[in-house]
Amino acid sequence: MCHMNSENPKIQNWGERYPIILTGFAFAMLLLIWDLLARFSGWSNQVFPGPIPVFISIGELIGNGMLLKHTIASLFRITIGFYLAVLLGLPLGILLGRNKICNAMFNPIIQFLKPISPIAWIPLAMLWFGIGDMPAIFLIFLSSFFPLVVSTTITVSSINPVYFQVAANFNFTRMEAITKIIIPAITPSTITALRLSLAIAWLVVVAAEMIAVRSGLGYLILDSRNALRMDYVMAGMIVIGVIGLLLDFIMRRMGQLESTSWQHSEIR
Amino acid sequence: MGHIIVNSISKEYRNRRRQSRKNGCIESHFQDPIPVLDNIDLEFDEGEMVCILGPSGCGKSTMLRIIAGFEPATTGNVIIDGKQIEKPSSNHIFVFQNNGLLPWMTVWENIELSLRHLSETRDRAKKVAEHIEIVELEGFEHHYPHQLSGGMRRRTELARALAVNPNVMIMDEPFSGLDFMTHMKMREEVVNMHKFTGKTTLIVTHDIDDALIMGDRIVVMDGRPARIKLNHRLDFPRPRDFQKIPELNKLRQQIFLMEGVSYAV
Numbered sequence: 237m238c239h240m241n242s243e244n245p246k247i248q249n250w251g252e253r254y255p256i257i258l259t260g261f262a263f264a265m266l267l268l269i270w271d272l273l274a275r276f277s278g279w280s281n282q283v284f285p286g287p288i289p290v291f292i293s294i295g296e297l298i299g300n301g302m303l304l305k306h307t308i309a310s311l312f313r314i315t316i317g318f319y320l321a322v323l324l325g326l327p328l329g330i331l332l333g334r335n336k337i338c339n340a341m342f343n344p345i346i347q348f349l350k351p352i353s354p355i356a357w358i359p360l361a362m363l364w365f366g367i368g369d370m371p372a373i374f375l376i377f378l379s380s381f382f383p384l385v386v387s388t389t390i391t392v393s394s395i396n397p398v399y400f401q402v403a404a405n406f407n408f409t410r411m412e413a414i415t416k417i418i419i420p421a422i423t424p425s426t427i428t429a430l431r432l433s434l435a436i437a438w439l440v441v442v443a444a445e446m447i448a449v450r451s452g453l454g455y456l457i458l459d460s461r462n463a464l465r466m467d468y469v470m471a472g473m474i475v476i477g478v479i480g481l482l483l484d485f486i487m488r489r490m491g492q493l494e495s496t497s498w499q500h501s502e503i504r
Numbered sequence: 505m506g507h508i509i510v511n512s513i514s515k516e517y518r519n520r521r522r523q524s525r526k527n528g529c530i531e532s533h534f535q536d537p538i539p540v541l542d543n544i545d546l547e548f549d550e551g552e553m554v555c556i557l558g559p560s561g562c563g564k565s566t567m568l569r570i571i572a573g574f575e576p577a578t579t580g581n582v583i584i585d586g587k588q589i590e591k592p593s594s595n596h597i598f599v600f601q602n603n604g605l606l607p608w609m610t611v612w613e614n615i616e617l618s619l620r621h622l623s624e625t626r627d628r629a630k631k632v633a634e635h636i637e638i639v640e641l642e643g644f645e646h647h648y649p650h651q652l653s654g655g656m657r658r659r660t661e662l663a664r665a666l667a668v669n670p671n672v673m674i675m676d677e678p679f680s681g682l683d684f685m686t687h688m689k690m691r692e693e694v695v696n697m698h699k700f701t702g703k704t705t706l707i708v709t710h711d712i713d714d715a716l717i718m719g720d721r722i723v724v725m726d727g728r729p730a731r732i733k734l735n736h737r738l739d740f741p742r743p744r745d746f747q748k749i750p751e752l753n754k755l756r757q758q759i760f761l762m763e764g765v766s767y768a769v
Contacts (some may be wrong), residue, residue, distance in 0.1 A: 399604075399606060404592040405594065406618055406620075415605070499627070
């Protein structure tokens with residue numbers, strides 16, 4: 237198969253067979269450029285640390301348990317906030333997608349609240365919930381709740397009406413219509429929506445932790461800045477990126493589950 | 505069971521409100537309602553296979569949807585077995601023109617939908633297997649609809665409709681979009697199904713030959729709004745070759761002429 241690409245068979249094969257090697261190569265280049273910039277930028281190591289001191293710092297943070305503690309704190313908040321948003325947002329989206337009266341009443345409100353950045357809620361969140369996990373969870377909830385409601389509403393209202401006629405014809409109860417029609421029909425695009433809103437939530441968790449709490453990766457970055465430890469700041473950034481990648485990887489895996497195979501196998 | 509009376513049904517569609525600007529003022533008004541069906545009266549006997557003919561967009565499907573209970577009539581009503589139709593029910597199953605199978609369910613699961621009233625899993629499995637055998641889909645039980653050919657999908661839908669054991673089968677263009685051979689086979693299948701079950705079957709089609717070969721009764725609709733142009737009982741045994749029956753040939757010519765086609769072969 238690959239031999240037919242006669243022009244440059246070797247490069248073609250590399251791209252198809254060893255994508256991981258290419259990715260690794262690109263990351264290595266990034267590290268190299270980072271190292272060169274740090275060495276020759278003229279800034280001191282305190283202001284712009286290179287990759288080697290940063291990785292040593294990551295080692296330190298792992299060694300003294302700080303990294304694990306802050307990562308768990310962040311993951312805990314995003315889990316609670318995100319689950320809350322899913323538990324409330326999906327049913328509300330289904331309701332708005334199916335019920336015209338509810339849609340006319342609540343959709344404008346949601347559309348109005350959606351573009352307000354969760355960050356703008358910080359003063360109120362701190363006033364209402366004080367310092368601690370609650371304001372951070374509240375902000376994460378806000379950041380994923382509105383996008384989830386909006387996308388679920390759109391997906392539900394675009395389900396082919398024939399399926400609901402089939403449901404009526406076979407005397408489905410309301411519950412059966414939800415479990416046998418609505419939920420399977422929206423699963424594929426809902427997984428994509430979850431993936432996108434989880435990414436937003438992860439952006440917001442870091443911002444929220446810079447203000448309202450004394451733990452988490454956002455706090456680690458803020459605290460390290462105050463201590464003028466830019467190597468710890470960069471270590472925190474790297475960990476945030478890696479965890480973001482992992483979360484996205486998990487969500488993508490969910491998209492390949494059996495329950496969505498009826499759609500994906502069409503492309504396969 | 506399966507006696508249908510269509511009682512002087514009329515149907516109008518109202519377009520959505522439109523807004524127009526006149527002299528700077530916004531003026532909203534309703535468009536005139538569009539009449540689709542005009543005073544349709546029909547009666548179908550128990551076990552009759554009725555073929556409803558007419559050009560596309562003449563309101564055949566709308567009438568079918570009213571009989572099935574999916575849409576209300578503007579005036580008039582439909583009575584099946586003495587009961588006025590107000591909503592869809594599993595007593596009269598609608599077989600959809602485009603795919604009515606649920607794409608997230610396999611052939612087996614789709615057919616099982618109509619057997620939810622059976623509480624015993626074993627009874628259900630037996631019934632599903634039985635109906636898969638009727639439409640000759642053994643070996644495809646666990647395929648999803650998109651993995652099937654057009655003809656197999658229609659057969660699955662037929663099996664699903666039969667499994668619920670309705671009094672009336674309502675089929676909206678059951679052969680449209682099939683290739684020629686599959687069309688012929690499906691037609692045979694529907695005729696066999698009718699012979700086997702004796703259910704009242706309403707079929708909307710735009711193929712005159714389908715109607716002449718299959719129908720116990722042939723109804724021709726036309727016009728805007730649609731009226732009944734012809735309502736004819738065909739008492740000829742099936743399988744039948746309409747070309748060898750002079751009466752059917754004459755009827756065919758008559759229908760073609762009605763539709764404005766003068767040189768029908």
